[in-house]
Amino acid sequence: xxxxxxxxxxxxxxARALPGKRSRRASRGSLRGAxxxxxxxxxxxxxxxxxxxxFVLSSFKPAGDLFSLPLTVLPHNPTLSGYEAAxxxxxxxxxxxxxxxxxxxxxVLTVGASCCTGxxxxxxxxKWLKFFFLCILAxxxxxxxxxxxxxxxxxxxxxxxxxxxxxxLPAVLTATGCFxxxxxxxxxxxxxxxxxxIDGARxxxxxxxxxxxxxxxxxLTLAILSFQWRWNDYIWPLxxxxxxxxxxxxxxxxxxxxxxxxxxxxxxxxxVISMIPLIAVFLVFQRYVMSADINAGLKD
Amino acid sequence: xxxxxSDVSASPPRRRSKYTLxxxxxxxxxxxxxxLFFVWPAVIGLVYSFTNYTGVGAxxxxxxxxxxxxxxxxxxxxALGRTLLYAVLVVPLNxxxxxxIANLVVSKQAKGATVARVVFFIPWLISPxxxxxxxxWLFGENFGLINYxxxxxxxxPIAWQSNADLSLGVVVMAGAWWGTAFSMLLFIAAIKNxxxxxxxxxxxxxxxxxxxxxxxxxPSIAPTSFIVIxxxxxxxxxxxxxxxxxxxxxxxxxxxxxxxxxxxxxxKTGQIGYASAASFVLMxxxxxxxxxxxxVNRRMENR
Numbered sequence: 001x002x003x004x005x006x007x008x009x010x011x012x013x014x015a016r017a018l019p020g021k022r023s024r025r026a027s028r029g030s031l032r033g034a035x036x037x038x039x040x041x042x043x044x045x046x047x048x049x050x051x052x053x054x055f056v057l058s059s060f061k062p063a064g065d066l067f068s069l070p071l072t073v074l075p076h077n078p079t080l081s082g083y084e085a086a087x088x089x090x091x092x093x094x095x096x097x098x099x100x101x102x103x104x105x106x107x108v109l110t111v112g113a114s115c116c117t118g119x120x121x122x123x124x125x126x127k128w129l130k131f132f133f134l135c136i137l138a139x140x141x142x143x144x145x146x147x148x149x150x151x152x153x154x155x156x157x158x159x160x161x162x163x164x165x166x167x168x169l170p171a172v173l174t175a176t177g178c179f180x181x182x183x184x185x186x187x188x189x190x191x192x193x194x195x196x197x198i199d200g201a202r203x204x205x206x207x208x209x210x211x212x213x214x215x216x217x218x219x220l221t222l223a224i225l226s227f228q229w230r231w232n233d234y235i236w237p238l239x240x241x242x243x244x245x246x247x248x249x250x251x252x253x254x255x256x257x258x259x260x261x262x263x264x265x266x267x268x269x270x271x272v273i274s275m276i277p278l279i280a281v282f283l284v285f286q287r288y289v290m291s292a293d294i295n296a297g298l299k300d
Numbered sequence: 301x302x303x304x305x306s307d308v309s310a311s312p313p314r315r316r317s318k319y320t321l322x323x324x325x326x327x328x329x330x331x332x333x334x335x336l337f338f339v340w341p342a343v344i345g346l347v348y349s350f351t352n353y354t355g356v357g358a359x360x361x362x363x364x365x366x367x368x369x370x371x372x373x374x375x376x377x378x379a380l381g382r383t384l385l386y387a388v389l390v391v392p393l394n395x396x397x398x399x400x401i402a403n404l405v406v407s408k409q410a411k412g413a414t415v416a417r418v419v420f421f422i423p424w425l426i427s428p429x430x431x432x433x434x435x436x437w438l439f440g441e442n443f444g445l446i447n448y449x450x451x452x453x454x455x456x457p458i459a460w461q462s463n464a465d466l467s468l469g470v471v472v473m474a475g476a477w478w479g480t481a482f483s484m485l486l487f488i489a490a491i492k493n494x495x496x497x498x499x500x501x502x503x504x505x506x507x508x509x510x511x512x513x514x515x516x517x518x519p520s521i522a523p524t525s526f527i528v529i530x531x532x533x534x535x536x537x538x539x540x541x542x543x544x545x546x547x548x549x550x551x552x553x554x555x556x557x558x559x560x561x562x563x564x565x566x567x568k569t570g571q572i573g574y575a576s577a578a579s580f581v582l583m584x585x586x587x588x589x590x591x592x593x594x595x596v597n598r599r600m601e602n603r
Binding site: 033047052120132135141147149172204253254279286 | 320326336416427477540545548562579
């Protein structure tokens with residue numbers, strides 16, 4: 001911040017504007033900066049990527065080769081036997097259908113409920129709406145993991161034990177979702193609502209005809225987040241579901257890990273299969289997640 | 301709640317509060333869900349924490365017995381201590397890594413940032429259970445890649461699984477690795493919102509990149525830092541599936557965390573009342589953490 005520092009410390013960006021020797025020296029400095037920044041970035045990327053790569057490559061090894069020394073990075077005889085074994089033995093196909101069903105239904109409900117609530121919180125001004133907003137924020141302090149036992153009793157008393165409803169309904173209300181929609185609708189000018197009112201539109205049709213369509217990007221972002229949360233849920237489905245035919249993918253994988261002797265070949269195959277849907281969804285819709293300004297966001 | 305509320309909104313003839321029905325319809329679904337799955341469990345949880353309820357049949361009130369037993373239970377203290385230690389380790393690590401990566405990704409100097417950003421994102425898409433499996437595979441004592449590499453380099457294999465502290469260390473790494481993407485996303489958005497003119501002015505004054513980071517970036521993104529730390533602390537305090545899949549809270553019971561303790565007392569041994577008491581202690585801790593961070597944040601802003 002002080003001007004006492006030597007000019008050689010000048011940053012590359014500003015130096016570009018300066019003529020002569022100085023700029024050449026600075027551009028050499030910026031090259032060094034670029035090289036070191038790029039190197040650091042890719043070392044870190046390797047640290048984040050290599051564990052996944054090793055895991056995925058291992059899953060293509062035949063069961064007999066998994067532990068044979070020396071360990072090799074690439075599988076010698078790539079095989080899908082682990083995948084086939086996981087898919088058949090652990091009833092994975094059923095788990096997949098269950099998880100997909102739960103994820104899709106919960107996501108649709110979450111997006112719908114959050115959109116309505118977010119709009120009401122942003123565009124109407126009432127004391128009790130403000131109070132409800134505080135209530136929603138408070139739910140982040142009270143995650144279901146914390147209220148495990150009493151929440152279980154409530155869902156059981158509602159007759160939802162061992163049903164998908166018992167997993168879906170408690171997960172619909174999320175602070176993040178309401179918050180994202182509220183922030184978005186705050187940026188929509190009030191004049192739009194006023195103009196529609198003057199034209200004689202009714203409140204709910206303003207919401208449905210005008211507001212819902214323009215909030216599509218937020219819907220997609222929240223849908224991806226919600227899908228990720230629900231796909232990866234573990235404790236709550238484990239508590240709620242008793243019938244193995246209703247188990248979700250995460251329960252299936254944990255039951256493989258919890259076994260006395262872990263069958264790594266099946267476990268690796270099953271784990272990689274379970275990762276595929278989310279990674280596919282993410283790669284297709286990544287710009288909605290990456291560009292999302294969920295800055296106000298609260299995580300579920 | 302809604303009945304009382306609509307009375308309030310009807311009485312003063314303010315212009316905007318004439319719309320009562322529409323917002324009520326819009327929030328109805330979430331109000332019902334909120335009452336069912338937050339208010340109701342919170343209330344009965346509080347009531348049961350003063351009883352010896354086991355989930356079925358009758359129960360009687362035992363006053364503060366559950367809380368007294370809890371504070372006399374060394375297993376609870378171990379779980380609490382381990383949970384706090386985990387949070388204290390994983391939150392700063394996650395913070396430092398995600399802030400560093402966010403800065404690298406937005407800086408124009410680093411090449412290939414778009415691709416790298418996808419790589420950083422992949423771990424976040426993997427479920428905590430599978431993250432546990434993945435790191436267990438990597439850090440297996442007899443079969444893991446890490447120990448294999450250490451041995452090839454001439455070192456002795458490290459007891460990643462049978463040493464309680466090293467085992468916790470692996471979970472800390474796994475937790476930070478998993479959580480980086482989300483924090484990074486928040487930081488990227490925050491850093492992009494800092495006006496570039498600040499940096500231009502600073503570099504004209506001769507401030508280097510590090511000085512710019514400390515004097516401009518850090519203060520500008522302080523609100524985001526606050527949210528990142530708060531969310532990560534809450535998440536760390538309730539971590540369970542990651543431990544379960546990575547080392548099953550082991551070796552032995554040395555890395556049993558609070559949620560696992562609640563789960564086991566509540567559902568394995570059926571002491572619902574006792575587990576509810578533990579839940580409330582955890583909730584109070586979470587609230588205390590949030591309030592302390594809020595106060596610190598206010599102080600920093602007012603300085």
